[in-house]
Amino acid sequence: MQYVVVDPEVPADVADLFRRHGPLLSRIRAGWTPEPQPVTPKLATRLLQAGGAAAALFLLGVVLLADGGHILMFVTALLIFVAFVGHLAAKEPMETDPEEHDVYRHARWYEGRFLLAEDFDYPAELLRERTRQAVEYVLSSGVHISGMLDGVRNSVMLPAQEWEISRLLAKLSALRGEHRRLVTEGDSPEVVAAMQPLERALAASEAAVVARVEALERYARHVEEAERALRAHEQIEVLRSRLPKYEQLLAETGADALAVPQIDNLAQDAGRLEQALRDSVRSAHEAFRYLDGPAQA
Template sequence: MDPRALPPRLVIDPSLPPEISVELRSSPHILRMARSGTRLDTTNNPVVLFVLPCFLLLVFMLIGWPGLLVAGMGVSLIVLIRWMALDSSYRTTRRRLRLAQAHADRYLLPEDLDYPCQMLLRRAQNAVEAILNSKVHKAGLIDTIDNQVTLPEEIWQIGQRLRKLSSMHAEHGKLVPRELPPGMEDAFKPYTSALDAAWTSLSQRVRHLEGYAKQVLKADKVYHAHRRLEALATRTPDYQQLIAETVRDELAHERIRELADQAAHVRKLFEESIFQARQAAGELIRTPLT
């Protein structure tokens, strides 16, 4: 499946303390419970209250009091261990559910968005992932902005606006009649135009991110070639000596110059690609969503 067609990943406000962010990210199903208003079921299973006495009565009828005592102790131990495990799991779930409810406005689930907004957010996430996983980023070569801080904030801001746009899309669809009476079209048009303008602006923002990612990936390819060339550059004297020893003098000088020119050319391409990536990042700085 095309990664661009997948739903967006969970988005959490990057300004949250790391320990809270880790807790929220670890249990997406609990975030959905919190979003839907689901409450934990605290009732006991009545089947246990019926089955346990029947089991002990059967043991008593078969082997008498000694067997009943041993069976009772064994069953009690099993029930106690089971209860402790379930109670611990329940308390963990309850704590995480309370945390999710307390920070309900600090995370974004795919179902918070309509389909077009989901696809736009996924495109933005894919672009950011490509940038952060690039070799030139990891090598610290595109340091115009602090990508580790700025890009997650960018995704959060885009997601917040897409959530609001999705909500207003839904409201607009309910309020605006499918068939407008003659002469009423112009009365509704400004509201439709406002939604379209917001969508266009966010789409342009995502295209800026994708443009940045494209330049970073281009720089990555040149960086790879540049690293290989650097390795070869250490052997340049050996290549020059080989040419000088085996090629006629008039050709030797030309081949030696080609070696030096090629190294300079690749370095220039590398520097240009890094410069273009930084320029693309500058577009995000000049028009911050925040």
């Protein structure tokens, strides 16, 4: 599935629609338009038409027979009626995909609010993928879901960071592509000298975007450390909940004098892990504040 980066301000249902139809969005951008949706009679309308024709045919038959016959005219009218009803029954609506029309309509309405794979050159695509992985890891982490981090700010700021970084990478990719074309067309010393400041501007812009990606990755690493501490803490807590059974067994076997110190060490380990968890979450909060600084700037 082609990954689509969507502006977080786009409604969630439209964003999900875009993410499911990356290849279709590429075709729309290339000029594809869906076939017009045909207007077909509904079943109730067809039944009404057939019923009206049947009633008219019945009245015609009554009039003709009351007039003394005209069987031939009645049979002709009957055949016409059968052909008409058969036509209605055989006429099936054309197969259409209404979702394609929805994608097309929303793509036109939200043009410029989503980015596709072709918007990024190879170096930019690598950075965009690193950004996606960092954001996805944080938002799916247990410490985020459990509310140990600032969940509201994470859910709002991280998608906004991903969109802003992706937007800058797409712009950088376009400028790099134009620059490469200019380099191939102009090889005189004057042109080469004039392009050097542009190349430095591109390099400086890329370095700034890389710094933002690395800040996101640092935050994700802090979250990963807190995640490991949380899992270890939960496992130690499970062990602590089972301590009474072990203590009872040791007391019954007379081995408690030797083993109690080891069990006490387990409790101390739990305390150290709890402190490590608090420290890891605190570090993640500090990394988040660092990440928030450039965003506000």
